[in-house]
Amino acid sequence: xxxxxxxxxxxxxxxxxxxxxxxxxxxxxxxxxxxxxxxxxxxxxxxxxxxxxxxxxxxxxxxxxxxxxxxxxxxxxxxxxxxxxxxxxxxxxxxxxxxxxxxxxxxxxxxxxxxxxxxxxxxxxx
Amino acid sequence: xxxxxxxxxxxxxxxxxxxxxxxxxxxxxxxxxxxxxxxxxxxxxxxxxxxxxxxxxxxxxxxxxxxxxxxxxxxxxxxxxxxxxxxxxxxxxxxxxxxxxxxxxxxxxxxxxxxxxxxxxxxxxxxxxxxxxxxxxxxxxxxxxxxxxxxxxxxxxxxxxxxxxxxxxxxxxxxxxxxxxxxxxxxxxxxxxxxxxxxxxxxxxxxxxxxxxxxxxxxxxxxxxxxxxxxxxxxxxxxxxxxxxxxxxxxxxxxxxxxxxxxxxxxxxxxxxxxxxxxxxxxxxxxxxxxxxxxxxxxxxxxxxxxxxxxxxxxxxxxxxxxxxxxxxxxxxxxxxxxxxxxxxxxxxxxxxxxxxx
Numbered sequence: 001x002x003x004x005x006x007x008x009x010x011x012x013x014x015x016x017x018x019x020x021x022x023x024x025x026x027x028x029x030x031x032x033x034x035x036x037x038x039x040x041x042x043x044x045x046x047x048x049x050x051x052x053x054x055x056x057x058x059x060x061x062x063x064x065x066x067x068x069x070x071x072x073x074x075x076x077x078x079x080x081x082x083x084x085x086x087x088x089x090x091x092x093x094x095x096x097x098x099x100x101x102x103x104x105x106x107x108x109x110x111x112x113x114x115x116x117x118x119x120x121x122x123x124x125x126x
Numbered sequence: 127x128x129x130x131x132x133x134x135x136x137x138x139x140x141x142x143x144x145x146x147x148x149x150x151x152x153x154x155x156x157x158x159x160x161x162x163x164x165x166x167x168x169x170x171x172x173x174x175x176x177x178x179x180x181x182x183x184x185x186x187x188x189x190x191x192x193x194x195x196x197x198x199x200x201x202x203x204x205x206x207x208x209x210x211x212x213x214x215x216x217x218x219x220x221x222x223x224x225x226x227x228x229x230x231x232x233x234x235x236x237x238x239x240x241x242x243x244x245x246x247x248x249x250x251x252x253x254x255x256x257x258x259x260x261x262x263x264x265x266x267x268x269x270x271x272x273x274x275x276x277x278x279x280x281x282x283x284x285x286x287x288x289x290x291x292x293x294x295x296x297x298x299x300x301x302x303x304x305x306x307x308x309x310x311x312x313x314x315x316x317x318x319x320x321x322x323x324x325x326x327x328x329x330x331x332x333x334x335x336x337x338x339x340x341x342x343x344x345x346x347x348x349x350x351x352x353x354x355x356x357x358x359x360x361x362x363x364x365x366x367x368x369x370x371x372x373x374x375x376x377x378x379x380x381x382x383x384x385x386x387x388x389x390x391x392x393x394x395x396x397x398x399x400x401x402x403x404x405x406x407x408x409x410x411x412x413x414x415x416x417x418x419x420x421x422x423x424x425x426x427x428x429x430x431x432x433x434x435x436x437x438x439x440x441x442x443x444x445x446x447x448x449x450x451x452x453x454x455x456x457x458x459x460x461x462x463x464x465x466x467x468x469x470x471x472x473x474x475x476x477x478x479x480x481x482x483x484x
Contacts (some may be wrong), residue, residue, distance in 0.1 A: 007134045007154040014155060015251050016237065022159040023236035026166070027229050027381060034209050034377035044257075047217035047281045050372050060279045061220075069294045071456065075295045082302040083336055085471075085474060089309040092478065100475070111468060124458045125453035 072124055081110050130426075133248030166388060173387040174201040176434070177441055184445040211376035215276075219373065223277035228374075228381035230270030235388045237263040242395045243404040245425035256317035257305055260396065261298070266353075267385065268294045271370050276383070277422055278373035286369030289359055289452060293350055296459040297357075300347035303467040307474045308400045311337070311483065317399060322405040323330050324412045324434065332484050336474040341401045343463055343470070345439065348393035349389060350455070355444035359452060392438035396450040398429060402436075405429040405460075411484075 009015060048058050079104060088103050090094065137157070141150040175190065175198065184190025190197030216224075240250040241260045251424055253259050268291055275287020312323045312331045323329075331339050350357040361369030371382045398404060405425030409417045450458070477483055 006131075006158065006247065006252075007138045009151065009154060012251055012253050013238070014151070016253075018155045018159050019162060019237050019240035019251060020233055022162045022166075023233035024229060024256065025159070026163055030209070030377050030380070031213075034213060038210050038212050038376060040212050041193075046214050049216070049218065049278075050282070051280070053138050055259065055280065060281050060284060061276060062282065062284075064288055067290050070142065071296060074460075075299065076133050076208045078299050079302065082299065086188050090313060090315055092310050092475070093313060098375070100479075107468075107472075109130065113373070114464065114468075118461070123456070125456050 067125055073124060074117060077113060078110070081106075081113075130245050134247060144323055147405045161429075162236065162240060163252065166236065167384075168196065169391055170384045170387045171201040171205060173437070174204065174383075176326065176388070176437070177390075180438065180441050181445065184442070186257040198386075205380070208377055208380040213376040213378055216373060218279045220277040220279070223273045224373075227270045227274035227277065228378060230273065230401060231267050231385045232381050234263055234265075234267035234270065235385045235392060236480050237266075239388060241317060242392065242429075243321050243399060245405045248405075248426065250318060252316065252318055254314075254316045254319075255388060257309065257315050257320065258369070259399075260317075261302060261305060264389075264392065265294075265298055267389070268298075274374070275370035278370075280373050282366045283370050283372050286327070286361060286366045286372070290353055290361075290370055292452070293353070293357060293359070293455060296456060297463075298346040298351040300343055300459060300463045300467055301351060303464070303471060307336060307340040307471050308333070308468075310471070310474050310478060320399060321404040321406055324406050326409055327484055328401065328403040328406070328408070330401040333474065333477065334483065336470050336477055337401060339466065339470045340474070341397070342398070343396055343467055345436070346463065347459075348397065349440050349443055350459075352389045352393055352440070353392065354386075354440060356447035358444075359449055359455065382472055390440060391433060394433045395429070397436050398432035402432045403428075 006015070043087065049060065085103070088099060092099065138150070138154065141153055144150075145153070147337075178200070179189045179197070181187075190200035193199040202411050237251075238260050240264075241256055243249045251259070266281075271294070272287050272291045275285075275290070276282040278284075308329060311329060312320045314320060314323065324332070330341055333340075349355045353361065361371075366372070371379055374382065405428050407417075407420035407423055407425070407428055409420060
């Protein structure tokens with residue numbers, strides 16, 4: 001016999017919000033306690049960026065390597081495709097051969113996409 | 127199988143006899159929140175001690191052994207030290223995003239933590255898309271890390287957070303695909319259902335070869351997802367000081383530290399859920415006597431022991447493999463793990479169609 005509803009609460013949204021608020025409360029509470037008991041002193045040097053001692057040259061919130069961006073796009077493509085695979089995975093046995101053929105076409109396109117990105121050299125870190 | 131719902135049902139009944147229904151539900155939600163908070167904090171403290179002791183053992187050191195018996199109070203002392211450190215106000219940061227980042231990181235791990243099945247009747251969020259919800263919320267953590275690195279206005283943190291973003295985002299694919307492989311076998315996405323499916327045999331035995339491949343890939347991807355072990359280049363101390371949380375001080379830094387250890391627990395907890403039956407005791411079909419003996423051990427003990435054993439493996443990785451370079455890391459994911467994972471999904475489908483699983 002498997003029972004899972006804690007306190008018999010069937011409303012999972014309520015429990016989800018409880019967990020979310022617990023996370024917020026943890027951070028807010030710990031920060032508040034830390035502010036109460038931690039010392040604080042003023043020194044203009046403290047506000048500077050953590051580097052080797054001299055002020056940072058140039059802008060820190062600057063442009064970055066385009067390679068990260070490429071991988072983010074690839075991720076987006078594959079992640080959306082994984083989302084489409086999930087519903088099929090749950091009903092795999094019921095959908096039978098029809099579902100299998102449909103998902104095979106979809107899966108083929110997914111693999112083709114990976115092969116294309118690979119051949120184009122999008123997976124190389126330059 | 128021990129059932130913990132009789133305790134919660136007893137509390138529920140006595141609360142309802144004392145006060146109106148809505149107040150009883152509010153009190154129960156408060157109880158759930160306090161319980162979550164306590165378990166979360168205590169588990170993080172235990173994990174800090176556990177990791178330090180294990181690291182010491184791997185390096186033939188003693189580890190923490192002065193504060194309390196066998197150094198057991200070390201992590202409490204650490205936490206207290208972190209609380210009394212000054213929180214430094216920096217000049218050139220984006221204040222709002224800088225303050226928001228720890229909230230996102232903690233919320234992501236707290237929501238994922240609430241989905242884990244601790245025992246019979248001891249699971250908090252129980253959606254029918256539980257495992258999907260878990261993947262969805264745990265990816266909020268990436269946002270927190272990216273925000274932390276960007277808002278700190280420091281070159282070390284920017285590079286650290288971008289590396290971390292690229293790494294976590296890439297390895298999330300592998301996690302998603304190995305989860306799909308196991309969802310195929312389970313036929314359900316609800317955490318409760320996945321545990322119930324393993325009542326006769328754990329999935330790692332039931333799905334044999336594809337399940338073992340999925341397990342190995344999940345463990346590798348999970349290690350990368352928590353920024354640990356050979357994949358700790360977002361915070362490679364020799365090149366980036368501390369990575370994305372360089373500019374955080376005092377308790378602000380403490381949140382990242384806390385979430386990192388909790389993510390280690392969550393990754394091992396999910397591995398325990400998908401492959402080793404969650405809180406389900408070790409059962410073999412037909413071995414009735416053996417199964418009855420195993421049922422005497424409570425589900426909570428099973429779940430915690432499985433999670434700790436899998437965390438041990440992840441900590442072991444850290445002291446066995448050297449740190450990867452970023453190009454090696456991305457090659458490993460995109461050219462090895464992803465194709466193997468896609469192939470493994472097909473293999474699992476074949477195994478299920480031919481009814482070749484146990």
